[in-house]
Amino acid sequence: MKILPINTKSKRYNIYIGNNIVIKLPKILKKEKINFQKSLIVVDKNVPKNIFKKIKSRYHHNKKLLLSFNASEKNKNFKYINLILEMLFKNNFTRNDAIICIGGGIAGDVSSFAASIYKRGLKFINIPTTLLSQVDSSIGGKTGVNNKFGKNLIGSFYQPDLVVSDTIFLKSLPRREIICGYAEILKHSLINNKRLFHFLNNNLSNILKLKKKFIEKAILESCKIKKEIIELDERESNLRKSLNFGHTFGHAYEASLNYSKKLNHGEAVLYGILSATKLSKKLKTLNNEEYQIIIEHLSKLKFDNLKKFFNKKDIDKIVRYMTVDKKNTSKKINFITLKKIGRYNLKNQLNPSEVRNFIKLNLFN
Numbered sequence: 001m002k003i004l005p006i007n008t009k010s011k012r013y014n015i016y017i018g019n020n021i022v023i024k025l026p027k028i029l030k031k032e033k034i035n036f037q038k039s040l041i042v043v044d045k046n047v048p049k050n051i052f053k054k055i056k057s058r059y060h061h062n063k064k065l066l067l068s069f070n071a072s073e074k075n076k077n078f079k080y081i082n083l084i085l086e087m088l089f090k091n092n093f094t095r096n097d098a099i100i101c102i103g104g105g106i107a108g109d110v111s112s113f114a115a116s117i118y119k120r121g122l123k124f125i126n127i128p129t130t131l132l133s134q135v136d137s138s139i140g141g142k143t144g145v146n147n148k149f150g151k152n153l154i155g156s157f158y159q160p161d162l163v164v165s166d167t168i169f170l171k172s173l174p175r176r177e178i179i180c181g182y183a184e185i186l187k188h189s190l191i192n193n194k195r196l197f198h199f200l201n202n203n204l205s206n207i208l209k210l211k212k213k214f215i216e217k218a219i220l221e222s223c224k225i226k227k228e229i230i231e232l233d234e235r236e237s238n239l240r241k242s243l244n245f246g247h248t249f250g251h252a253y254e255a256s257l258n259y260s261k262k263l264n265h266g267e268a269v270l271y272g273i274l275s276a277t278k279l280s281k282k283l284k285t286l287n288n289e290e291y292q293i294i295i296e297h298l299s300k301l302k303f304d305n306l307k308k309f310f311n312k313k314d315i316d317k318i319v320r321y322m323t324v325d326k327k328n329t330s331k332k333i334n335f336i337t338l339k340k341i342g343r344y345n346l347k348n349q350l351n352p353s354e355v356r357n358f359i360k361l362n363l364f365n
């Protein structure tokens with residue numbers, strides 16, 4: 001078991017990473033000196049019943065409530081926030097009580113947002129159960145819900161009190177879910193750590209097969225990169241923007257397909273990474289040799305051409321989604337590009353017409 005301490009300006013907390021560690025939750029809480037009278041356990045319906053049963057059988061807290069959450073982008077809304085808040089109010093939770101979330105990124109974002117606004121904040125313990133949430137959304141305190149204007153447009157920054165990432169959950173995930181989390185691990189390596197990229201490139205198949213030694217190293221190294229970034233820039237005023245590498249394209253691809261199951265978030269991010277790598281070469285920030293290495297890596301994952309999902313008629317729609325990205329501060333569209341493997345450029349502002357041309361000439365052939 002590894003313990004990764006996170007020190008942000010607003011809170012210090014530990015991330016526990018290991019295999020079959022979630023059953024030790026009561027011991028971990030004691031060791032961390034996290035005390036509370038009451039807890040609301042929000043459990044994602046996708047969590048395997050046998051693992052949840054094991055957790056429950058060891059968690060003897062006498063004042064616990066349960067809420068089963070059917071996690072989906074559609075349910076990531078205020079209705080569920082109100083449901084959680086009402087349970088807390090009806091049961092007189094105080095600021096010293098806790099929400100414990102057992103689930104993927106959506107369950108984590110919803111329950112941590114509720115935790116952040118209930119009486120201006122109560123304790124939040126996150127047990128992420130998907131690879132994506134273990135390497136990305138459980139770290140750094142972004143919380144939120146969707147509304148009709150877009151994804152994650154309402155939310156707060158609220159750091160948890162504890163994160164327990166157990167690889168035991170990953171075995172129940174379909175390969176597409178593993179790929180989804182892998183996209184963020186790959187992104188972290190490309191923006192920050194050449195050594196990690198080569199480890200991923202040399203061990204891709206063992207990582208995707210969840211071989212213990214390989215997946216644990218990939219998770220830990222990836223979490224270390226995110227830790228480094230969010231400790232320096234908790235509220236995304238500068239460095240944290242680098243975590244959007246591949247996401248300006250990726251979000252627009254997801255949105256253009258109406259968030260259909262054809263392309264899940266991580267798959268869209270992988271196509272986004274492909275696109276941002278091509279843009280890096282086009283803008284001559286990345287040299288050809290490193291460009292080829294990244295493209296070959298993506299093709300091993302079978303992410304090499306957008307034609308499967310889009311045709312040239314869709315380009316206007318894709319660019320329109322980019323122009324309404326919440327991260328834009330002017331009419332131009334900003335992209336994170338690579339300088340080399342492990343180093344990035346934060347600012348590359350392009351006009352929508354330039355982006356349209358780039359997509360037309362570079363991403364559909």
Ligand code: GLY
Pocket residue numbers: 136137139140142236240243244
């Ligand atoms: N997933 C991007 C961030 O946490 O900032």
